[in-house]
Amino acid sequence: MxxxxxxxxxxxxxxxxxxxxxxxxxxxxxxxxxxxxxxxxxxxxxxxxxxxxxxxxxxxxxxxxxxxxxxxxxxxxxxxxxxxxxxxxxxxxxxxxxxxxxxxxxxxxxxxxxxxxxxxxxxxxxxxxxxxxxxxxxxxxxxxxxxxxxxxxxxxxxxxxxxxxxxxxxxxxxxxxxxxxxxxxxxxxxxxxxxxxxxxxxxxxxxxxxxxxxxxxxxxxxxxxxxxLDSKLLTHLYGTEVQVVTTPQGDMFVMPGLDDLDPGIRDMHDTRELARSHQHAKHTTTHHTHTQTGR
Amino acid sequence: MQPFTYDPQWMETLTAPFMANAFLAGLCIACAAGVIGYFTLARSSTFAAHALAHIALPGATGAVLIGLPVFFGMAGFALAGALVIASLGKRASEREIATGTVLAFATGLGLFFARMSSSASQQLQAILFGSILTVTKDQIVGFAIFDVLVLLAIAAVYRPLLFSSLDEQVARAKGVPVSLMNVLFLAILAGVITIAVPAVGTLLIFALVVTPAATATMLTSTPLRAILLSTALCLVSIWGGLVLSTMFPAPPSFVIVTLSTLFWASAKAWQTMHGHRR
CATH class of the missing domain: 3.40.50.300 (P-loop containing nucleotide triphosphate hydrolases)
Known part of the structure; x- marks a missing residue:
């Protein structure tokens, strides 16, 4: 083309x-x-x-x-x-x-x-x-x-x-x-x-x-x-709390605020980690950080 | 009063000169109505077709009032109505309220004009319900010229008009002059209604412009076949209506509309039995 x-x-x-x-x-x-x-x-x-x-x-x-x-x-x-x-x-x-x-x-x-x-x-x-x-x-x-x-x-x-x-x-x-x-x-x-x-x-x-x-x-x-794919950016973008979530398999999700959910169920990542897990989805054992670090 | 009488002299009536005029008028009306009917459905503009006929009414009675031919008054009002509807834009709900309001006002105005002179009053019933047996040779020449113009215009814009009718946003993005197509469609519709009114009148026009096209789209799936079938159904309704109303004396408009409705109902029933959903 x-x-x-x-x-x-x-x-x-x-x-x-x-x-x-x-x-x-x-x-x-x-x-x-x-x-x-x-x-x-x-x-x-x-x-x-x-x-x-x-x-x-x-x-x-x-x-x-x-x-x-x-x-x-x-x-x-x-x-x-x-x-x-x-x-x-x-x-x-x-x-x-x-x-x-x-x-x-x-x-x-x-x-x-x-x-x-x-x-x-x-x-x-x-x-x-x-x-x-x-x-x-x-x-x-x-x-x-x-x-x-x-x-x-x-x-x-x-x-x-x-x-x-x-x-x-x-x-x-x-x-x-x-x-x-x-x-x-x-x-x-x-x-x-x-x-x-x-x-x-x-x-x-x-x-x-x-x-x-x-x-x-x-x-x-x-x-x-x-x-x-940054939680802070997406939260700002949609005007409602949004978090970027990655499953242990490496699939990413954009989710509404997870305040009510047990953080242990989800693995949350900051942007840099996301980029890494996206690239090495099959091999990475995901980190478990429950705080959002800014950019 | 006998509701079903049989006229044994019907063959003689049928061969009278005024009947020949009626058959020719029917042919002209069917050609124009069949083509525009398909596009009226494709553009979801059936209400506009109904409204334009009513908007034409004060034009007709007003023309009689000031001594002009009915045709000019109707054509003028229908065309003006078409341009107003075109300028109302696309938002269907707003457009239909505005169109409906103008329609009601126009019908009232038509009655008012009719009451102002006795000759207009006499013609009111013919305008509302049609009088195909009184169509003159001159009118038929006018109809035929109009038909040629309509068919030439539609042939020239056929695909862009179809595209803008069915996929307006995509057509606009691809450079089709969508607004021009809309004005052209409504202007042609106004013209078709003006020439179809003598056959069945403003009140029953829906059955000649929209109903055959609706029947045809149930039975065919390409635009060209739908247009041809719609024209044929319109023609059979008018000619059949003329023959039957001669054999069993009845107002031709009534028989024409009845045939058109019967075709539609049969197609609808066939469609339901064959499990097509709309």
Whole structure:
């Protein structure tokens, strides 16, 4: 995919205003290609706004942004976008295949019949996502999880370099969440696709994340994974007590405050230890520290 | 009064010149309604279709009041209504309250205009319930020109309109002019309603614009097939309604709407038996 080594997103002191309200400001960060980035923050922090700014749908009120080497909005043909709307109850009689095809044909004016090449391209995308057996079912007959996979296939069919997903795990059951994460991992590892995910809950995504943009105090920041997974930072971020927890097997969890739980059940770590246990998950015997040391 | 009479001279009535006009009008209406009906469903704009017909009512009675053809008044009001609905934006709940309020006011205004002159009052029933047997040759020429324009416009924007109807956010991100598509759709809808009112009237228009499309989407799953089937169902309803109302004298509007509803109910029953869920 990415033929150049230039970063996927470059932001220089960006800000967004709606009316007189500044949604966020002073965003200066660079997201490399081939990464999987979560966009995290509380409700209303402007996570979706960041995606919309990257797509050029909302103008920046300050600063400059480069997306895949161009101004926002000029490179959308190389971006796959999966909004959150698939979760709403839909009444569409369209088949999964028809919906995926719109990802290829939907922007063309004039009357064109769907070509054989377009059809096989759509099938290829559905096979990659594992829904080719659902091609001829109507969207209204599919579960929320499957509809979301159709939406991912629709975004995928035009071979994007960057895939953006808005809350892809919200309203999905555990199995569907896991499937979605597996698909994202496959897209990133096998196709080298850069992925951005707006998320409330980091836990399901932790195994594949390389970094996160966190919207804190009205400013977007970017950090690599081992930097962002800090209890103090996350507590500040969500405005409620959050702790980063590692199990003896090396799996990490982000948990709400554990005041009521016996600390012996959980092993809590500061950031540096987390980074180590993340790297050596299989060999490390975890330390047992019950105090949080600051950064 | 005999509810079910049989007219043995029905073949003669059917071959009268006014009947030929009615059949041609039916064909024009079916072509336009079948196409726009599918998009009305895909955009969840069925309430707008219902509302525009009612908003057109004061245009019709007002036109009669000042001596203009009914067609111009209806087209003007429906188009203005379409632009207002388009400007109301996407938040469905707010839009529907605003649309519903305008609808009620417009219907009241239509009645007020009708009461101001006796000729408008006489035409009120025809506008509310349709009078397909009184369609003139000139009207049919107008309908045919409108049909050609609608089909050309839809052919030009077919896929972007479909994309913006079904996946508005993605379509916008991909550069489809979503707002323009919305205005274009509502303007065409206003036009289709204007030409379909002579057949069944403003009160029953839902059965010609939305119901056949709903039946078609239950039975087919690609947009093009749904549009073709919807057009066919609309045509069979109108032509069948004309033939049956000649054989068994009844208001054509009533028979047309009945056929359209029967098709829909049958499809619904078939769907339920085959376990498709919507």
């Amino acid at each position: 990415g033929t150049t080594n230039e970063p996927c997103i470059i932001c220089d002191d960006i800000a967004i205003q709606r009316g007189d309200t500044t949604i966020w400001s002073h965003g200066t960060f660079t997201i490399p290609r081939g990464t999987v980035t979560a966009i995290v923050g509380t409700n209303g922090a402007g996570k979706t706004t960041l995606l919309q700014a990257e797509l050029g749908l909302i103008p920046l009120s300050h600063g400059t942004m480069t997306v895949l080497g161009g101004a926002p909005g000029t490179t959308n043909g190389r971006i796959g976008y999966v909004p959150q709307s698939y979760t709403s109850e839909i009444d569409s009689s369209l088949t999964a295949e028809q919906s995926v095809l719109l990802g290829l044909t939907g922007t063309r004016f004039g009357f064109h019949l769907v070509s054989r090449a377009q059809r096989s391209k759509a099938l290829e995308a559905m096979e990659f996502i594992g829904i080719s057996d659902k091609a001829h079912l109507r969207l209204s007959e599919l579960s929320g999880g499957l509809r979301q996979r159709v939406a991912i296939a629709q975004a995928l069919v035009s071979d994007p370099e960057l895939l953006m997903l808005d809350e892809p795990l919200a309203n999905l059951d555990l199995a569907s969440q896991r499937t979605t994460v597996h698909i994202l991992r496959k897209l990133n590892r096998e196709l080298g696709m850069t992925i951005q995910v707006v998320a409330h809950d980091l836990n399901m995504l932790l195994p594949i994340l390389t970094g996160a943009v966190y919207l804190l105090d009205g400013h977007p920041h970017y950090a690599r994974l081992n930097e962002v």
